[in-house]
Amino acid sequence: MWKILIIDDDFQVLEGMRKAIPWDAIDAEYAGEASDGAEGLMMIQQTQPDIVITDIYMPVMNGLEMIEKLRETNFPGELIILSGYTDFEYARQALRLQVSDYLSKPVTVEELRIVLTRVIKELEAKEFIKMEQEEVKKRLLLHEPFSQQEWLKSVITGTFASQSLPPADMAYWLDRSHLVIGIELLSTVRTANLSLIDWHLFRFALANIIREILTEDWPESDFIELHSHHAAIMFHIEPTLSSDEARQRITAVGERITHCVRTYLQLTLRLGMGQMKASWQQISDSTEEAFLDLLQMSNTLPPSKLSSTSTDLAIRPIKFYQELAEAIVYSKEETAAQIVEAYILQLQSMPTITPAYLQYLCTELWTIFAYSLYSVGTVLDELFPDMNLQLELNQILTPTHLQQWLGNKIHIIATSRHWHENSKHKEIVDFMTQYAHTHYAEEINLEDMSKQLYLSRNYLNQIFKKATGETFTNYVIQVRMKKAQALLAEGKYLIYEISEKVGYKNVPYFSSIFKKYAGVSPSEIAKSGL
Known part of the structure; x- marks a missing residue:
């Protein structure tokens, strides 16, 4: 409800205002009253009203002086002047102080209702904007750690x-x-x-x-x-x-x-x-x-089999690996082809690059493909069931051979319907898993995730389960239980403390979940010292 404070040195005005304001109709409540500006300032500080209705001419401190002091302190509420003075100078000062309205006494009940309804709508609009700003700020803070990690990754690669x-x-x-x-x-x-x-x-x-x-x-x-x-x-x-x-x-x-x-x-x-x-x-x-x-x-590739100069650093395989892996997991076949082409041009400018080094690159890239696809729920061996990797590696003797080999593999991966469906959801799944590991001690549910990611609850659960093999709820439970096991192993905490640290306020419920997950209760582990 909106709180309204009334300031006037006339007792009858105060009494009349209390009766005239349609409190229920405008969803407002009476916050209190004061008889002069100085007392009004104290009441405002104590009650933090949303709306202040004040007279101008009052003893000790008049209404305009009080409003000036409120403006100095950035008072967030709305101010309405109700005065018997219709002098233009007073109205001009009121405008300068940005009051919401200037009413002349006597005021009718209908005038009061109309003004207060309008002012409350303005307050609602301001509150809505504030809530939106807070929500945006919350989202930015939520995503900040992930954005920072991406920036760090770009620096290191x-x-x-x-x-x-x-x-x-x-x-x-x-x-x-x-x-x-x-x-x-x-x-x-x-x-x-x-x-x-x-x-x-x-x-x-x-x-x-x-x-x-x-x-x-x-x-x-x-x-x-x-x-x-x-x-x-x-x-x-x-x-x-x-x-x-x-x-x-x-x-x-x-x-x-x-x-x-x-x-x-x-x-x-x-x-x-x-x-x-x-x-x-x-x-x-x-x-x-x-x-x-x-x-x-590496025992598989002695230093003597690398290129014979120190140009390995110049062709920057780690940067290449990172860019290609990201293109693979996010379903960007054209981008992947461009990254490969640019890298091959670098290799071709290095006359000392040996077949052994090119074959080593293939081995590394194949491992990267396997891990990257695995992270989105696709098994590389299932896409290439009859492939003999070593036989194919032996045939890669030049950068052009490497480009053809990579182009063929990337095209097969990219045209795989299973990979395409899963990889486009990787960012969402990564965010959800990171969030679970960062916020496991808090209340986490799929409804909150759906609001943060602007996707429906059922859709999120579906893509998370497809990518991980688990529902999001079960995944959070497993994260919490792994952490609980680690805390038990430290031997520094009581069971109720561990329960709270992994997001459960109800200790018996935590114990039952833990036993279902680990096969024994937390108290049994604590007693055995396992």
């Missing part, structure tokens, strides 16, 4: 616009040096047969472990997931730290990450380190060096 600058909260980059560690998740029996939802959970678990370690060991750093089985960390280095000391400390951080990931997830990582760069615009150079370092660790 070298796809950012040349004229761009770091956001305000990253201004410290300008006086830091930078170094990149490349991360490769090695294929094992544990990762080979994962379901899509388990792969998502592993991916987030891996990211959480790395980010927690970085928060403790090197806060001024950024973890970025790249294509398929690759990720990277940007370390921002203070000017007071020498290059040798920085590399030693970063090496120690990398060793801790690989140890923790092996211990808690039973996953094996391989890390490569780039060189330190003085400018943030050179970060992508460090990325390429880091992944070249990883490449030289």
Whole structure:
């Protein structure tokens, strides 16, 4: 309801106004009254009315003086002057102070109703605009982390616009040096047969472990997931730290990450380190060096079989991988073909590129295709059931062979109806999974998701299940249960605390869900110390 405050030094006017205003009809309530401007200011501060009806001539402080003070404090409500004075100067001052209306005493009930109805409509319009602005702000804040991640990814892969600058909260980059560690998740029996939802959970678990370690060991750093089985960390280095000391400390951080990931997830990582760069615009150079370092660790391709010069960095495979992977998952066949053509032109300008290096690129790209398609619910082997990869790789001896091979594979993928249906929904599914892992402690439901993404509840559930094999509700439950298991393993929290931390206020309900998921109750795990 709208609150109305009345200020007048005439008791009869106050009494008459209380009776004359059609409170129920205009959805308003009486907020109080005052007999002069000074008292009115105090009442306004206490009651925060939406509408103030005030006389002009009053003792202590007149109405115009009071309104001036309210304007100085940006009072958001509407002001109506009701005065026995019809002098033009008073009306002119009232206009200057932007009052909603100027009524002369005596005022009829109908006049009062018409004015208040109009003013309340103006208030409703202002409130609606305010709500829209708050909603826009909320949406921007909601999407900000994802937008920032995309910007970081563009910096680390070298796809950012040349004229761009770091956001305000990253201004410290300008006086830091930078170094990149490349991360490769090695294929094992544990990762080979994962379901899509388990792969998502592993991916987030891996990211959480790395980010927690970085928060403790090197806060001024950024973890970025790249294509398929690759990720990277940007370390921002203070000017007071020498290059040798920085590399030693970063090496120690990398060793801790690989140890923790092996211990808690039973996953094996391989890390490569780039060189330190003085400018943030050179970060992508460090990325390429880091992944070249990883490449030289590979037993399948010794350094001697790479091109015989240091031009590998110039052709920037990581940038190429990233751009091509994005084109693949978002159903952009024409864009993918353009990216391949531009890269082949770069390769053709390098006379020292060897067949071994081209075949290595094919192997990497095939892995990237597999992971990228898997992320949208498509299995690459099902699209190429009779393919002999090694036999085809052996026939790739020149950049032109590579272009033809890629063009053929991309066309088959692009004309796959299953891939096209799933990939166009990837952004939506990615947003929903990221949201679940970020907001699992809060109330999350599909209805909220539908409002945020402007899509129907049923449609969202349908595409999420098609992409992940799970309903969104079940996915949120699994995320919460994984987190609950991790918190139980720490042994620092009581069960009711864990229940609250993963979004359940009802502890018995949390326990029943947990037992259904894990096979044992949280109290049994706590007692056994598992």
